[in-house]
Amino acid sequence: MNKPIRRVSIFCLLLVLALMLRVNWVQGVQGSAWAANSHNERVKYDRYAYPRGNIIAGGQAVTKSDFVNGLRYKYKRSWVDGAMYAPVTGYSSQAYDSSQLEKLEDGVLSGTDSRLFFRNTLDMLTGKPKQGGDVVTTIDPKTQKAAYDALGNRKGAAVAIDPRTGAILALVSTPSYDPSTFAGGSAADTKAWTDLNNDPNKPLLNRALRETYPPGSTFKLITAATAFETGKYKNPTDATDTPNPYILPGTSTELKNASSDEPCEKATVQDAMDLSCNTVFGKMGADLGRDALRAQAEKFGFNNDHLDVPIRPSASYYPKGSSPDGTALDAIGQHDTRATPLQMAMVAAAICNNGSLMEPYLVAQERSARDVISTHSEHQLSQAVSPATAQKLQQLMESVVQNGTGKNAKIPNATVGGKTGTAQHGQDNTGLPFAWFVSYAKGADGKQVAVAVVVEDGAADRNEISGGSLAAPIAKSVMQAALGR
Amino acid sequence: MSTFDVSSSTPAAGRRRADSASPPASTVPTRRNTELALLAFAVAIPVLAYANVGLAIDGSLPTGMLGYGLGMAVLAGIAHLVTRRFAPYADPLLLPLATLLNGLGVVMIWRLDKAGGLLRNNFPAAANQLMWSGLGVALFIGVVVLLKDHRILQRYTYISMVVALVLLAAPAFFPSRAEDFGAKIWIRFGSFSIQPGEFAKIILTVFFAGFLMVKKDALALASRKFMGLYLPRGRDLGPIILVWLLSILILVFETDLGTSFLFFGLFVVMLYVATERTSWIVFGLLMSFGGAAVVATTESHVKTRINAWLDPMAAFSPHPPAQSSEQIGQTLMALGSGGTTGTGLGQGRSWLIQFAAKSDFILGSFGEELGLTGLMALFMVYALIVQRGLRTALAARDPFGKLLAVGLTSAFALQVFVVAGGVTGLIPLTGMTMPFLAQGGSSVVANWMLIAVLLKISDTARRPAAEPATAIPEPTRPDQIPGASS
Numbered sequence: 001m002n003k004p005i006r007r008v009s010i011f012c013l014l015l016v017l018a019l020m021l022r023v024n025w026v027q028g029v030q031g032s033a034w035a036a037n038s039h040n041e042r043v044k045y046d047r048y049a050y051p052r053g054n055i056i057a058g059g060q061a062v063t064k065s066d067f068v069n070g071l072r073y074k075y076k077r078s079w080v081d082g083a084m085y086a087p088v089t090g091y092s093s094q095a096y097d098s099s100q101l102e103k104l105e106d107g108v109l110s111g112t113d114s115r116l117f118f119r120n121t122l123d124m125l126t127g128k129p130k131q132g133g134d135v136v137t138t139i140d141p142k143t144q145k146a147a148y149d150a151l152g153n154r155k156g157a158a159v160a161i162d163p164r165t166g167a168i169l170a171l172v173s174t175p176s177y178d179p180s181t182f183a184g185g186s187a188a189d190t191k192a193w194t195d196l197n198n199d200p201n202k203p204l205l206n207r208a209l210r211e212t213y214p215p216g217s218t219f220k221l222i223t224a225a226t227a228f229e230t231g232k233y234k235n236p237t238d239a240t241d242t243p244n245p246y247i248l249p250g251t252s253t254e255l256k257n258a259s260s261d262e263p264c265e266k267a268t269v270q271d272a273m274d275l276s277c278n279t280v281f282g283k284m285g286a287d288l289g290r291d292a293l294r295a296q297a298e299k300f301g302f303n304n305d306h307l308d309v310p311i312r313p314s315a316s317y318y319p320k321g322s323s324p325d326g327t328a329l330d331a332i333g334q335h336d337t338r339a340t341p342l343q344m345a346m347v348a349a350a351i352c353n354n355g356s357l358m359e360p361y362l363v364a365q366e367r368s369a370r371d372v373i374s375t376h377s378e379h380q381l382s383q384a385v386s387p388a389t390a391q392k393l394q395q396l397m398e399s400v401v402q403n404g405t406g407k408n409a410k411i412p413n414a415t416v417g418g419k420t421g422t423a424q425h426g427q428d429n430t431g432l433p434f435a436w437f438v439s440y441a442k443g444a445d446g447k448q449v450a451v452a453v454v455v456e457d458g459a460a461d462r463n464e465i466s467g468g469s470l471a472a473p474i475a476k477s478v479m480q481a482a483l484g485r
Numbered sequence: 486m487s488t489f490d491v492s493s494s495t496p497a498a499g500r501r502r503a504d505s506a507s508p509p510a511s512t513v514p515t516r517r518n519t520e521l522a523l524l525a526f527a528v529a530i531p532v533l534a535y536a537n538v539g540l541a542i543d544g545s546l547p548t549g550m551l552g553y554g555l556g557m558a559v560l561a562g563i564a565h566l567v568t569r570r571f572a573p574y575a576d577p578l579l580l581p582l583a584t585l586l587n588g589l590g591v592v593m594i595w596r597l598d599k600a601g602g603l604l605r606n607n608f609p610a611a612a613n614q615l616m617w618s619g620l621g622v623a624l625f626i627g628v629v630v631l632l633k634d635h636r637i638l639q640r641y642t643y644i645s646m647v648v649a650l651v652l653l654a655a656p657a658f659f660p661s662r663a664e665d666f667g668a669k670i671w672i673r674f675g676s677f678s679i680q681p682g683e684f685a686k687i688i689l690t691v692f693f694a695g696f697l698m699v700k701k702d703a704l705a706l707a708s709r710k711f712m713g714l715y716l717p718r719g720r721d722l723g724p725i726i727l728v729w730l731l732s733i734l735i736l737v738f739e740t741d742l743g744t745s746f747l748f749f750g751l752f753v754v755m756l757y758v759a760t761e762r763t764s765w766i767v768f769g770l771l772m773s774f775g776g777a778a779v780v781a782t783t784e785s786h787v788k789t790r791i792n793a794w795l796d797p798m799a800a801f802s803p804h805p806p807a808q809s810s811e812q813i814g815q816t817l818m819a820l821g822s823g824g825t826t827g828t829g830l831g832q833g834r835s836w837l838i839q840f841a842a843k844s845d846f847i848l849g850s851f852g853e854e855l856g857l858t859g860l861m862a863l864f865m866v867y868a869l870i871v872q873r874g875l876r877t878a879l880a881a882r883d884p885f886g887k888l889l890a891v892g893l894t895s896a897f898a899l900q901v902f903v904v905a906g907g908v909t910g911l912i913p914l915t916g917m918t919m920p921f922l923a924q925g926g927s928s929v930v931a932n933w934m935l936i937a938v939l940l941k942i943s944d945t946a947r948r949p950a951a952e953p954a955t956a957i958p959e960p961t962r963p964d965q966i967p968g969a970s971s
Contacts, residue, residue, distance in 0.1 A: 001887050002879055004758040008891060009875040015902040016868040020861060022911040026820045027857040034821020039801040039814065042822050042834050071603055 046110070048073040048094060053109040053132030053369075055089050055101055057139040063089060065132075073185070077102070082178035084148045087157075087171045087206045088139055088362065090311075091179035096193055100206070100311045101135060101362070102179075108133040108366045108373065115373050133373065136365035138167035143449075146481030147172040150474040156435075156455035157207035157341040160478050163349035163440060163450045165378045166358030168309060168342075169482050170451075173207040175199075209313040212338035213454055216423030217467065218438040219333030220281040221347055224269060224396060226288050226296040228389040236270040236396050246279035248286075248325035255282045255328065258422075273396045274404030276420060278332050285331020286324050293331060294318050299384045300347050300357065302339070307381075309342070309362045316343035334424060341452045344438045347384075349450035351397065352417070352440035355390035357381045397439070406437065408472035411480055415442045418475065420467030432457070437471035441479040449482035451475045513949050516577035517569045523581035524561050531557065531588025534830055538596045541831030556615065557588055560622045567626045572944035578873045579943070582866050583936045586921035587618050587929065589863075592830070593850050594924050597843050600836035607836075610843055610924050617926035621933030628937035635942045639885050642695030649689040650731060652681035657739050682744045683918075683931035686900075687938070689748060690755075690892035697759035698885045705760040742780065742787055743907070743915025747899050749773055754895040759888060787913075794913040812840060816849035816908055820860075827856025843924040845916055848908045863922075864905070871898040874939050880946035890942045893935050 026034065036043065052075060054061035062085045068076045077092040079085060090100025098106060107113030111120060111132040123130060140160075147158040147170040160170035181192035196204050205211055227233045233240070244265035245254045257264050257278050264277035272280035285293055294303075297318035301307060305315035319326070319336035329335035342360065350357035359381040366373045385393065397417025400406040406418040421436030435457065440450040453471040532554040539547030547553075561584050568575055595611035597604060632638075638645075655672050671678045697704070704722070753769030756762075781787050789808045792799065797817055800809040815838045823833060833853035838846045852860050874894030881887045900917055907914035918928040 001758055001761065001884060004761050005875060005878050005887065005891055008754055008758060008895060009872065012871045012875065012895070012898040013868065015898060016864055016871070018911065019864050019902060019905045019909070022906065022909050023820065023852065023857055023860045023864075026817060026909055027824055027852060027860070031821045031824045031857075034818045035824065037798075037818055037821070039798065040818040040822065041837055042818070045834060071601070 044094065045072050046112070047092070047098075047106070048075045048077075050111070050130040051075060051132060052077060052092070053111065053134045053367075055085075055105075055109075056134055056136045057085065057088070057144065058141040060141065061134075068184075077183045078180045079178065081145075082180045083176040084144060084172070085139070086176045086179055087173040087208050088137060088144075089179065091177075091183065093179070093183050093185075093189070093193070095185040095189060096182060101137070104310050105135045105363065105366065108135055108368075111368075113373070116368055119368050119370070131369040133366060133368040135363055136367065137362055138162075138169065138364050138376075139171065139362070140169040140482065142484075143170040143478060143481045144172060146170070147453075147474070147478045148174070148176075150477040151453075151455070154455050154457045154470075155201060155207075156453065156457070156471075156474075157211070158451065158453045158474060158478055159208050159341045159345040160449055160451045160482055161345045161349045161360055162482075163353035163448045164358065166349070166360045166381075167364070167378075168360055168362045169449060170478060171208050171342075171362070173205070175201050175203045177203040206311070207454070207456075208341045209309070209311055210340070212314050212316060212340050213434050213436075213456070214335075214423040214425050215333035215337060215339040215344055216421030216434065216436055217276045217278075217281075217333060218344055218347075218419050218421035218436045218452075219331065219337055219339070220273065220276065221351065221393060221397070221419050221438070222297050222300060223281045223285050223288070223293065223331040224273065225300075225351075225385050225389055225393055226292050227269070227284055228392050229296060229385055230288060230292055232284070232288060233269055236273075236392055236399075237268050239266055239268050240272060240280050240284065242266055242272075242277070242280045242283050244279060246283055248282070248328050250323065251325050253325070255279055270396060270399055273419070274400055276405050281332050282328040286328040288331070290320070290322050290327040290330070293327065294320065296385075297337075299382050300350060301343055301381065307342075307360070309360050311362065313340050313342050316340050333421060341454050343452075344436065344454075345450050345452035348397075348417075348419075348438045348440045348452060350384040351390050351393045352442070352448055352450050353390075354387040355383055355385040357384045401439070405466075405468040406439070406472055408468055409437065409439055409476045409479070411441060411476060411483070411485065413444055414479070414483055414485070416440070416476075416479065418472065420472065422466045435470040436467045437475040439472075439475045439479065441483055443483040443485075447483050449479050451478045451482075453478070513574065513947065515569075515573045517565075517573060520568070520575075520577035520580055521565055523577065524565055524584060527581040527585035527588065528554070528557050528561050530585060531592050534589060534592045535595070537829070538592060538599070538831040541829060542596070542599050553591075553615070556619075557584070560619060564622050564625060564629075567629050568940065571629050572940050574944045574947035574949075575940040576873050576877055576943040576947075578869060579936050579940055582870050582873075583921060583933065586863075586866060587621070587933075589851075590847065590919075590922035590924075590929075591615050591618060593847055593854075593922070594843050596831055596854075597836060597847075597850060599831070603834075604836040604842055605839050613926070614924055614929070617929045618933075620926070621930040624930055625933040625937040628934055629940060632938070632941050634945060635886055635889060635938060636883060638691050638889070638938075639695045639698070642692055642699075645688045645692040645695065649685045649692060652685040652688065653731075655681050680918075680925065680927035682741065683925075683927040684934075686744075686747065686751075686896050687893065687931060687935055690751065690889060690896060693752065693755045694885055694888035694892055697755055697888055701759040701884070704756070705762055741916065742784075742790065742913075743900075743903050743917035745776075745780075746773075746903060746915060747896060747917070749776070750899045751892060751896045755888060755892045758891050759884075790913045790915070794907075794910065797910055810840065812838060812846060813908070813910055813914060815839070816846055816852075817910055819849040819853040820909065823853035823856045823859075825857045827852075827854050827859055830854045841916075844918055845904065845914075845923060846908055847923045848905055848919055851922070852909075867898075867901045867920075870894075870936075871901075873943075877939055877943040877946060881942055882946060886942045886945065890939060893939055897932070897935060 051065040054063045062080050064078045066076045066078050073094050090102045092098040092102035109132045111130055143160050151158060151172060151174045156174055158172045161168055177196050182189040248255055255278055262275050264279050267277055267280055302316045302318040307313055316339040319330060322330050326335050330337045359379055361376050365375050394417050397419055401409050401416045401418045405420040409416055409418045418437055418439030423434040435455040437453045442448050453475045455470045535553055536546050536550055564580055591611055591614050594614050598609045598611050659672050671680055756765040781791060793809060793813055797813040799806055800811045801814055819835045835850035835853045838849050871894055874890060878887050878890035881890055900920055903915055904917045904919045906912040918925045920932045
């Protein structure tokens with residue numbers, strides 16, 4: 001009987017071997033995948049198992065990690081000036097996951113990033129408590145606050161960029177939300193989250209990055225840039241051959257200006273920009289053609305769906321297949337053209353920075369609890385226009401602020417260039433228009449800032465809405481704050 | 486090897502065999518001191534684990550540590566002394582290994598008790614488990630003291646058959662609860678419940694061993710060759726087929742796939758060992774595949790289990806299939822989160838497994854908190870128990886002892902494989918408890934008895950002949966065996 005017993009013995013060892021191979025497969029080979037599985041609640045609990053790192057603006061943490069010692073969660077996230085910084089930080093909720101920097105930088109903030117592995121192991125061996133790393137943003141708290149206060153109760157967004165580096169100085173979206181209200185998992189958190197999601201004003205929407213608007217007249221900057229770059233016009237003082245009235249090509253529809261008594265007929269490029277003549281730039285666009293306009297728009301960042309800052313903005317859109325009359329409307333920022341506030345700030349930044357468009361960025365540094373893990377290195381996204389063209393466009397924009405529709409943005413002792421926009425939208429353009437102001441300012445001390453402001457103020461009187469009266473004063477406050485005045 | 490005098494022809498047994506030419510008894514080491522030293526480790530490791538859990542969860546040594554440590558030491562000490570007195574030549578590894586597993590199981594149950602409200606329906610169970618372990622050790626002692634010789638069991642071959650079948654059938658007459666997931670494997674008296682299948686496992690093995698010892702020659706020799714395989718005569722095979730069929734039927738009605746598989750595996754292994762005919766393996770596999778196919782297509786309960794095995798994460802989808810359970814998916818995530826070295830005792834979140842976290846799925850908690858390293862160590866301990874059991878079978882001098890040892894050990898090994906394989910997703914899940922580790926009084930008590938019987942067989946096997954183990958005459962022919970009236 002011993003031979004079969006020995007065989008049974010081998011069989012039993014094979015069974016144990018199969019079990020051992022199985023656990024090696026599950027825990028060794030597939031282990032990290034199971035650990036990171038989207039249904040694995042441990043991921044959530046781990047995120048709040050020890051102090052989470054902070055998001056920093058202007059040297060001050062705008063986030064906190066509160067020790068709550070719950071059954072499942074040891075810590076809870078809270079924010080300083082949460083509503084003001086929400087478009088930057090996003091939220092980090094025990095019940096509702098996380099968003100924006102809180103999500104994208106979670107590896108650093110929660111200390112699980114592979115670059116922290118060595119330090120974590122060292123800490124574990126030396127018995128130091130685990131601690132997440134910090135994320136240093138480019139946000140300037142003064143500029144951020146100025147933008148947030150200036151927008152006030154209005155619905156809209158503001159973006160400020162340092163044209164020389166691409167650093168995002170302010171990123172504001174209103175109405176906003178305080179992420180602290182739903183950071184936990186209680187009934188109150190659930191209610192706050194449900195209310196925010198059901199709010200018709202969409203406070204959770206990051207309008208500065210994730211909403212595209214028709215850019216309206218602010219797009220005329222790109223049309224003018226195309227005209228200079230292609231050589232259609234040499235100088236701002238060149239007269240255009242614009243008829244009045246101007247009938248859209250291939251149709252019998254008349255393209256109108258803001259008011260019929262404006263001297264737009266055969267106006268110079270400069271005068272047309274000062275007055276924001278639709279006829280001049282509509283015809284200019286139709287003459288330049290859709291491909292030339294699209295090529296120029298793309299150099300400024302349009303149609304790019306991965307301009308991560310690192311939060312991914314919605315792609316601004318310049319259409320491909322418009323008919324000539326459509327192109328005339330595209331050229332004045334109507335029809336199918338769409339842009340985010342970030343995109344229009346990039347246009348102003350590129351013009352201000354002599355045509356060089358720097359890649360916009362929000363994270364300057366990532367740090368572990370003790371040292372720096374990574375530092376952002378600036379780099380050029382494109383040479384959007386030649387320096388010569390940039391000079392001409394600056395001349396146009398500065399004139400708009402001195403003599404044209406943008407007078408509300410004048411700042412003493414600073415060179416300010418801007419462009420207003422009042423964008424029609426909705427079915428047959430019946431929606432309340434969006435007010436735009438896109439501008440830059442150069443201080444005497446060499447400081448620069450490029451700003452885009454959009455106000456979708458549905459509450460205001462239709463006649464009151466114009467980029468010059470609504471958006472320009474907001475842009476002015478932001479530029480003043482950024483220049484330190 | 487068809488005669489009863491088997492051992493003389495095997496080197497392993499022959500080496501120790503104490504016939505007239507054997508050395509004096511005193512030269513055969515009893516290995517009791519080895520056992521004592523190992524027991525010290527087997528007690529110390531769970532006590533340290535207990536301290537570890539307390540420090541990790543409460544930041545202080547648990548208050549019950551002294552009591553737990555002393556309790557375990559006293560139980561193990563008594564078991565050792567009894568073994569020293571009544572089974573001096575017994576295998577020195579079995580008692581320490583069982584003590585280690587039992588102790589670790591109690592610690593893990595206590596650790597899950599500490600999860601409190603995080604675990605649904607979390608009633609403190611560690612104290613109960615400790616009490617059951619005490620009862621298990623008491624019965625272990627009872628068996629070691631009272632069972633003078635394992636061959637006595639041979640007298641109860643057919644009584645065993647009846648008792649085993651009654652035990653297996655009993656749960657079908659008791660109502661099952663909703664949280665039992667359709668398996669009817671408990672007998673309940675109020676809040677008290679036992680799982681008779683655990684005891685039936687041992688008793689059925691006694692029957693198989695007794696029956697096969699008598700019938701093995703007939704089964705092995707009086708057969709016809711058919712297509713290269715030896716087919717036994719119907720009248721030799723009849724009783725066994727009948728028992729097998731009955732147990733399968735009962736188990737299908739009680740929807741307990743694991744025990745069904747276990748008994749069938751046990752039956753095939755013992756037939757093979759008794760007859761040394763490979764054809765039994767072929768029959769066994771054919772029958773098990775046939776049975777599995779039939780059960781899988783007719784039983785919705787079994788179908789659910791198979792689907793859960795094929796896609797453990799289906800239960801997490803927005804529209805989970807009916808009756809699906811998150812358990813396997815949760816266990817796999819627990820294992821993965823534990824990784825190579827584990828989170829450390831008390832620092833994992835295996836309470837996420839929820840249902841049966843302390844019983845069938847306790848390996849998930851071990852895997853998360855002790856990691857791959859811990860599970861490998863546990864499997865090694867189980868493998869050692871199984872190998873010591875089979876070594877006992879090799880060393881045993883009587884065919885009944887051989888068959889009984891092989892049967893008990895194979896049942897143990899199959900149970901470990903079926904539970905651990907099911908929990909880790911290697912095979913479809915079948916509701917059974919991990920021997921010694923899992924919460925469950927019947928399981929602990931039955932497995933302690935199983936170890937006790939193995940110890941007695943190993944004691945008899947290693948005992949020098951000069952020191953007779955028993956006064957009862959060794960049966961030399963089948964017809965002399967009481968009760969075996971075939």
